[in-house]
Amino acid sequence: MKFITALLAGLTLASAATAADPYPARPIRLIVPYAPAGSADIVARRIASDWAKAVGGSIYIENKAGAGGNIGVDAVAKADPDGYTIGLQTVSLAINPSLFSKLPYDTLKDLAPIGMVATSQHVLVVNPAFPAKDTKQFLAVVKASPGKYNYGSAGPGSTFHMAAELFKDVTRADIVHVPYKGGGPALVDTMAGMVDMSFPVLSAAVPHVRAGKLRAIGVTGSKRSPLLPDVPTLQESGATGYAFETWFIVFAPANTPKPIIDKLNAALNKAISAPALKDKLVKDGFDTIPSTPAQAHARLGQELAMWGKVIKDRGISAD
Structure with a gap:
């Protein structure tokens, strides 16, 4: 009985010590x-x-x-x-x-x-054959043909999707959503010309922009990115009031x-x-x-x- 009592007392003290351990005491x-x-x-x-x-x-x-x-x-x-x-x-x-x-x-x-x-910023990228090289030209092209041009996203509710929908809300551009099961397939189809554009996260697009497989129209944030310093923000080049990160x-x-x-x-x-x-x-x-x-x-x-x-x-x- 004395052994059991001592054991229980020891366990109680160990439990109390564990509870008193400073955070974090485990992973x-x-x-x-x-x-x-x-x-x-x-x-x-x-x-x-x-x-x-x-x-x-x-x-x-x-x-x-x-x-x-x-x-x-x-x-x-x-x-x-x-x-x-x-x-x-x-x-x-x-x-x-x-x-x-x-x-x-x-x-x-x-x-x-x-x-x-x-x-992290996103960036509006288009297939190199798209007939616009900056935001003002881009808006002129898509507004001249409402519903003609489409954009690929990583799926409904993805940040690709929301960046584009906010852009549409601010600029009143009528571009059509084409959802994909992931951002990678959307970018591949943008490069292949299956869709006209996309709004990927900057890090995913930069290698393809540098390789000439995509054209960057503008970054979505409030300032230029050091990864693409020559690419203006969308708001500074025509999409007044637009910013997404x-x-x-x-x-x-x-x-x-x-x-x-x-x-x-x-x-x-x-x-x-x-x-x-x-x-x-x-x-x-x-x-x-x-x-x-x-x-x-x-x-x-x-x-x-x-x-x-x-x-x-x-x-x-x-x-």
Whole structure:
């Protein structure tokens, strides 16, 4: 009996010691809700090691793809709020609530933003035979023949799709959506002339633009990209008021303790502000954007409202 009592006491003390261990006491799972090699996966793998060092632990990546990212996000929303399961998602976190008629989670209620990570521009590219070389010429051509020209996307609700639909909303250009099962096939068919244009993420398009297989009309952000410094932004060259960037955010389940959120945020900002990591991301087409959890939450809320209006106005649905 004395042995059992001593054993139980020892287990109790060990359990108490474990509970008191500073966070993180075990590996952190970072869920990416897409397949490997996509932009979200690239960003996650770029930052994981440096972020882990800054937070004083280890981070491993789990790809959990499906339903436009909703399966992976839902896995985070339903995880224990202990800081050991977190997620990384794109601007689709703000797009999907309006795109899908029903989600298994509530974006603002079930998730706790940790911080913004980076942004990436897209670029309007056309087949080299397309009869326009800049934004003004492009708009003149497509507006002269409404509905004649089409664009390929990575599928309904993808950032390729949303970049194009926002462009249509701002410029009133009538171009027709041709959805593909991924951005790669859409780019291949743009190069082959099967579709007239596409709005891919910058890093995917740059090699083909440099090789002369695609013509870049303009980048979608508010400033030129160092990857294509001679290519103007769409808004500076004719599409006044248009700007689109894919952004990346990391988040935890709601009710994750604030000290854990704050520790993860401080470590993330330290990692992505380091010159070496920033340079690697820039070469991949990403610009880092350190933030507080409150700033990340505010941006998410603003873009939920913005995309809700665009999707409703254009009658877009993924169902």
